[in-house]
Amino acid sequence: xxxxxxxxxxxxxxxxxxxxxxxxxxxxxxxxxxxxxxxxxxxxxxxxxxxxxxxxxxxxxxxxxxxxxxxxxxxxxxxxxxxxxxxxxxxxxxxxxxxxxxxxxxxxxxxxxxxxxxxxxxxxxxxxxxxxxxxxxxxxxxxxxxxxxxxxxxxxxxxxxxxxxxxxxxx
Amino acid sequence: xxxxxxxxxxxxxxxxxxxxxxxxxxxxxxxxxxxxxxxxxxxxxxxxxxxxxxxxxxxxxxxxxxxxxxxxxxxxxxxxxxxxxxxxxxxxxxxxxxxxxxxxxxxxxxxxxxxxxxxxxxxxxxxxxxxxxxxxxxxxxxxxxxxxxxxxxxxxxxxxxxxxxxxxxxxxxxxxxxxxxxxxxxxxxxxxxxxxxxxxxxxxxxxxxxxxxxxxxxxxxxxxxxxxxxxxxxxxxxxxxxxxxxxxxxxxxxxxxxxxxxxxxxxxxxxxxxxxxxxxxxxxxxxxxxxxxxxxxxxxxxxxxxxxxxxxxxxxxxxxxxxxxxxxxxxxxxxxxxxxxxxxxxxxxxxxxxxxxxxxxxxxxxxxxxxxxxxxxxxxxxxxxxxxxxxxxxxxxxxxxxxxxxxxxxxxxxxxxxxxxxxxxxxxxxxxxxxxxxxxxxxxxxxxxxxxxxxxxxxxxxxxxxxxxxxxxxxxxxxxxxxxxxxxxxxxxxxxxxxxxxxx
Numbered sequence: 001x002x003x004x005x006x007x008x009x010x011x012x013x014x015x016x017x018x019x020x021x022x023x024x025x026x027x028x029x030x031x032x033x034x035x036x037x038x039x040x041x042x043x044x045x046x047x048x049x050x051x052x053x054x055x056x057x058x059x060x061x062x063x064x065x066x067x068x069x070x071x072x073x074x075x076x077x078x079x080x081x082x083x084x085x086x087x088x089x090x091x092x093x094x095x096x097x098x099x100x101x102x103x104x105x106x107x108x109x110x111x112x113x114x115x116x117x118x119x120x121x122x123x124x125x126x127x128x129x130x131x132x133x134x135x136x137x138x139x140x141x142x143x144x145x146x147x148x149x150x151x152x153x154x155x156x157x158x159x160x161x162x163x164x165x166x167x168x169x170x171x
Numbered sequence: 172x173x174x175x176x177x178x179x180x181x182x183x184x185x186x187x188x189x190x191x192x193x194x195x196x197x198x199x200x201x202x203x204x205x206x207x208x209x210x211x212x213x214x215x216x217x218x219x220x221x222x223x224x225x226x227x228x229x230x231x232x233x234x235x236x237x238x239x240x241x242x243x244x245x246x247x248x249x250x251x252x253x254x255x256x257x258x259x260x261x262x263x264x265x266x267x268x269x270x271x272x273x274x275x276x277x278x279x280x281x282x283x284x285x286x287x288x289x290x291x292x293x294x295x296x297x298x299x300x301x302x303x304x305x306x307x308x309x310x311x312x313x314x315x316x317x318x319x320x321x322x323x324x325x326x327x328x329x330x331x332x333x334x335x336x337x338x339x340x341x342x343x344x345x346x347x348x349x350x351x352x353x354x355x356x357x358x359x360x361x362x363x364x365x366x367x368x369x370x371x372x373x374x375x376x377x378x379x380x381x382x383x384x385x386x387x388x389x390x391x392x393x394x395x396x397x398x399x400x401x402x403x404x405x406x407x408x409x410x411x412x413x414x415x416x417x418x419x420x421x422x423x424x425x426x427x428x429x430x431x432x433x434x435x436x437x438x439x440x441x442x443x444x445x446x447x448x449x450x451x452x453x454x455x456x457x458x459x460x461x462x463x464x465x466x467x468x469x470x471x472x473x474x475x476x477x478x479x480x481x482x483x484x485x486x487x488x489x490x491x492x493x494x495x496x497x498x499x500x501x502x503x504x505x506x507x508x509x510x511x512x513x514x515x516x517x518x519x520x521x522x523x524x525x526x527x528x529x530x531x532x533x534x535x536x537x538x539x540x541x542x543x544x545x546x547x548x549x550x551x552x553x554x555x556x557x558x559x560x561x562x563x564x565x566x567x568x569x570x571x572x573x574x575x576x577x578x579x580x581x582x583x584x585x586x587x588x589x590x591x592x593x594x595x596x597x598x599x600x601x602x603x604x605x606x607x608x609x610x611x612x613x614x615x616x617x618x619x620x621x622x623x624x625x626x627x628x629x630x631x632x633x634x635x636x637x638x639x640x641x642x643x644x645x646x647x648x649x650x651x652x653x654x655x656x657x658x659x660x661x662x663x664x665x666x667x668x669x670x671x672x673x674x675x
Contacts, residue, residue: 046258050259053262053265057266058269113176117176119176128172131174145193148190151224152200159203
């Protein structure tokens with residue numbers, strides 16, 4: 001392998017590590033606690049962190065969509081499908097963020113298992129619309145499975161394209 | 172609101188399984204993509220993305236399926252105790268995916284730079300290969316040209332009939348061609364080992380100073396005539412053309428000479444000049460002889476008539492008669508030289524004529540102390556068309572001259588032979604003093620003699636010359652290498668079977 005390529009790939013691999021290191025340094029610097037202090041965490045931190053993760057995932061997918069468009073890669077089938085995938089993951093993230101917000105954060109809705117086949121969706125304000133809305137949100141696999149499928153199709157298309165290029169180069 | 176749990180259960184379980192399966196397929200495709208072009212940074216990035224999604228899908232699907240399983244089996248409390256861990260893993264996994272995704276732009280740009288660099292590298296490589304090939308072709312082409320040129324030059328050098336000699340700046344021979352070896356008579360190795368130069372071949376050392384002076388003045392010498400002294404001490408007339416080569420590619424200064432052997436040409440020119448001169452003299456002699464012959468006849472006739480009567484002047488008249496007869500002999504010789512005399516031609520056996528002459532002269536007292544060696548051809552076909560008496564007279568003259576040259580004591584060799592040009596050669600050689608160079612051009616002139624006054628008329632050789640020319644032949648003279656001179660008569664041969672009528 002060309003040493004220049006190795007160097008570039010090595011740089012890519014180092015990027016996440018640099019980012020994590022930078023984040024850790026930033027957290028330490030802005031932390032108001034004393035060095036030996038042990039912070040007590042509330043149970044709500046978990047859902048907030050989870051929501052922040054979803055939000056981060058969402059933003060990264062949006063960024064991917066715009067990056068692909070910005071580079072005109074959406075003219076290629078493979079990248080266009082990956083863009084669709086990002087779009088569906090964005091929707092999925094919105095779905096999950098909303099669902100988590102309703103049930104875990106503001107506790108506006110909760111589910112009670114009545115039997116093996118039936119559940120009761122209980123909205124705090126008794127709104128059936130909210131219940132139905134929540135019920136639909138719970139079917140989030142209808143968004144993330146297509147998203148994953150588009151990713152697969154996008155990668156397949158890129159593989160096919162690359163193989164054709166390789167054949168042309170051989171010819 | 173009570174609602175069916177089934178759609179949620181089905182979508183959740185099947186969706187989770189599909190997520191894992193499709194994620195694994197994605198990972199598989201990403202690996203293929205990476206394998207196609209391992210150097211592509213974007214494909215490496217896609218592998219990272221696919222890996223992230225696989226981790227995300229597996230962690231999430233595992234959590235979902237486990238949750239449904241525990242709820243359906245009425246183990247909700249168990250799920251409550253592990254849901255936090257499942258959720259945390261799930262959070263970390265999609266944050267990881269999001270994190271990796273953010274680096275798409277950088278990965279793409281880096282890959283673009285890599286591809287751009289690779290393209291430039293390939294273009295440069297192609298150019299370099301092209302340049303290299305062009306260079307190789309040029310080198311091959313020029314090498315072939317140089318080889319061809321060198322071969323041609325070598326052939327010219329080796330095959331030239333003229334001498335080509337290269338002299339170095341110390342005036343020693345650096346290179347000489349086979350023609351030069353033949354001209355000088357020295358071996359090439361000998362010339363190089365002894366560090367011989369052009370000056371070693373010049374018959375006079377002053378000639379080298381002259382040639383060198385011309386070279387230093389003009390840097391060339393053109394068609395300069397001089398004499399070469401060969402290894403066997405014989406002289407050759409040569410024409411020298413040469414110039415200075417100041418060298419190239421680090422070579423030293425050299426002198427290049429082309430030396431042409433003009434000895435034969437010079438000799439031929441001299442012979443032509445001699446023949447022309449003798450022809451002119453012949454014309455003159457014929458005119459004079461004709462004008463003198465008639466008055467001499469009248470004087471001789473009247474003198475003989477007066478001698479028949481007594482007059483008291485008989486002694487004086489006999490003296491007049493004797494001198495008139497001498498004059499008539501001279502006039503007759505002149506006429507023979509000028510080819511104006513009559514010639515009765517017949518078949519003549521040259522060997523027999525020469526043999527008879529030698530037999531006749533050998534008994535003469537003047538040849539008592541002279542050894543005459545005969546080497547006569549035994550071929551019967553040495554027949555010419557001519558006059559036997561005149562031919563005998565020429566041979567007698569030559570042998571008598573040879574006897575004078577050896578000063579009454581020495582060796583005279585007489586040879587007859589046939590050469591490749593269908594000519595009969597009669598050679599009369601002696602080991603006498605030889606002929607001085609300055610006499611060569613005059614030796615056949617009428618009345619030219621080196622003998623003391625009164626001992627020769629100077630007509631012998633000129634008469635012989637006239638006779639031989641009249642027979643369609645030629646007579647030449649040269650000094651022998653060892654000692655003495657050699658006269659060579661060449662006469663056209665006649666086939667012994669030819670009819671007599673065809674010979675006239």
